[in-house]
Amino acid sequence: MKLTRGAALVIGLVVAVYGTLLLYPLLRVFEDSFREFIPGRVGADANSPLTLTNYTDLLHEAYLSYLWDTFRIGFIVAFLGVLLAFPIAHFVARRRSDWLRRATIGLLITLMFLSVLVRVYAIELSFGPTGFARDIAPLFGEQIGSRFYIEFMIVLGLLHYSVPMSVLVLVGTIQNVNPRLIEAAQALGAARWKSHLVVTLPLSGRGLLSAFLLSFTLSISAFVVPMILGRGKISFVSNLIYNRFSELANFPSGSAVAVVMLVISLLAIYAVSLLASSRWEGAVR
C-alpha cells in the first residue's frame, strides 16, 4: 500500500525518536572526539580547536595493552564458547521433541536472559577467594590474586553468556544438516567420530563461524564482567570509556575511545551479516 499522510507522520515520529536518542548523540561523540580537552567541562566546548591528539594518544603503549587484552580474551572466549557449545547443540538438534530437549532449551534461554550481575556475582562467589579459588588456583600454579587467575575469572564470566548463545545459534545450523549424510558415511564404513569430523563439521561451518563472531563481538564490548571480575587489574576498552568519564571527566578522550570501539564492533557485525547473506556461499565454494 502507498504511504498515507497518517503513516508518514508515524514514521516521521519514530525517526525523530531515533534521531534524538541515537543518531544525534552519536554524532556528538564523533564531533567531541576531535575537540581539545578542557578540564572541568561535560562535553567539549563548541569553539575549542579541532585536533587529532585524542586519537594519537591512543597509540600509546598503555592503551594498546587495553586493546590487546580485550581482543585476546575475546578471542579465547569465542573459541572456547563454540568448542564447548557444539556437543550440546548437537545433542539438542538431534533429539525429537521430548522433555529433555525442551528442558535443555528452556535452561539455555533462561541462562541467556539472566542478568549479567547475577552471573558475575555467582562466579565471584564460586571461583573467588570465598569459593573454590584455593582449590583451583594451584592447578595452574598461580596465586588467587594473580593476573592470570583474574583473566581466568573474566573468561569464565564471559563464557557464561557465550556458551548458551552459541548453543542456540548452532542448534539451528545442525538441525539443517541432513542426518542421512552421516548415516551414509557410517554405512560406508566411516567411524562415528570421523563421519562427524568430515560431514557435520564442514556442513555447519557457517553456523560455527557466525557463533564465533557473535561471541567475539559481545565479548569485546563486555563492560560489567571485566569491571567487576577484573578488579582494576584487567580492563577492557569499554571500561576505559567509563573511567574517562567517572575518574578523569575527559570527555573528548572518552569519545575517541568510543568511536574506535564502535568502528570495530560494526566491522565484526558486518562480517556476521555477510555470513548470513547468500553472498557468502559463493565465497566459500
Add this chain to the structure above:
Amino acid sequence: MKRAADNVLSVMVLCLSIATIAFLVTPLLIATVMSFDARQFLGQFPPPSLSLQWYVGFFSDAYYLKGLQVSLMLALAATTLSTLVGVAAAFTLDRYDFPGKEPLSAFFLSPLVVPHVIIGFSLLLFFSTIGVFSGPIPLIGGHLIITVPYVIRTTLASLVGIRKSLTEAALSLGATERRAFWKVTVPLSKTGIAAGAVFAFAYSIDDVSVALFLTGPNFYTLPVAMTNMMLNEFDLRIAAAAVCLMVLTIALIWVLDCIVGLDKVIGQGVYHK
C-alpha cells in the same frame, strides 16, 4: 577397534557436555545456597546453617529499596513507551511501501549492534548539552532506545506470518481497511507484541551499562546499586538480590513460554517432521 574408539570418544564428548552444563548451573546454585547463609560474614561455601537474614537485610535497606522502586517504575515506563513506538513502527513498515524502506528498517534495528556503553556515554553527552543532568528522563530515553528494536523485531516477525489472504478475505466480506486492520491484523500479531514487551521489560530491568552513565547519587536503579555494592563491599545481601533477579528472570521466561513457546523460538529444522 573402531567401535571401542568410537565409544570412548562418545563418552568423552558426553562428559564434556555435562561438565559445561554443570559449569553454567553450579555457580547459580552456590549463590542461591549462600544467600541463605546464617553467618554474619562472607565465609567459605557451604554455609553451616541457614537463615533468611540477608533477605531481611536486602528488603529493609533504604539504598536497595529505592533502587528497586526506581527500576520497577523505569521498566514499566520504558516497556510501555517502547511497545507503543515499536508497534507503530512495525505496523507501518509492514503495511506500506515507500522508497528507502529497507535502509529505514535497518536503521530501526541498529541500536542492537551499538555497544551499550557507547549508547550510555553518548546519551550522557547529549543530555548534559541540553541541561538535563539527572532524574528519570535520561534513563527512560536510554532504556527506550535499547529496548525498541526488540519490540520492532518480534512484532515484524509475527506480522510476516499473517497471511495476506486473511486480510483480503475480510475485505471481500465487506470490512473496511480500518476494520480489517483492527479485527484481523492486530489480534493475530498479539503474540509478537507481547513477546516484544517481555523482552523490553527484561532488558530494562537488567541494564547496567546504560544506566551507570545516566544515574546520580540520588537517582539510581537496582542494578547500579548492586554494581556499586559489588565494587565496594562484597556482602551477601547482593546474593539475596541476585536470587530475586533470578526468580524474576525465570518468571519472565515462563511467561514467554506461555506466549510463544520456547521451541518455536529456535524451530525444529527441516529434517525433523
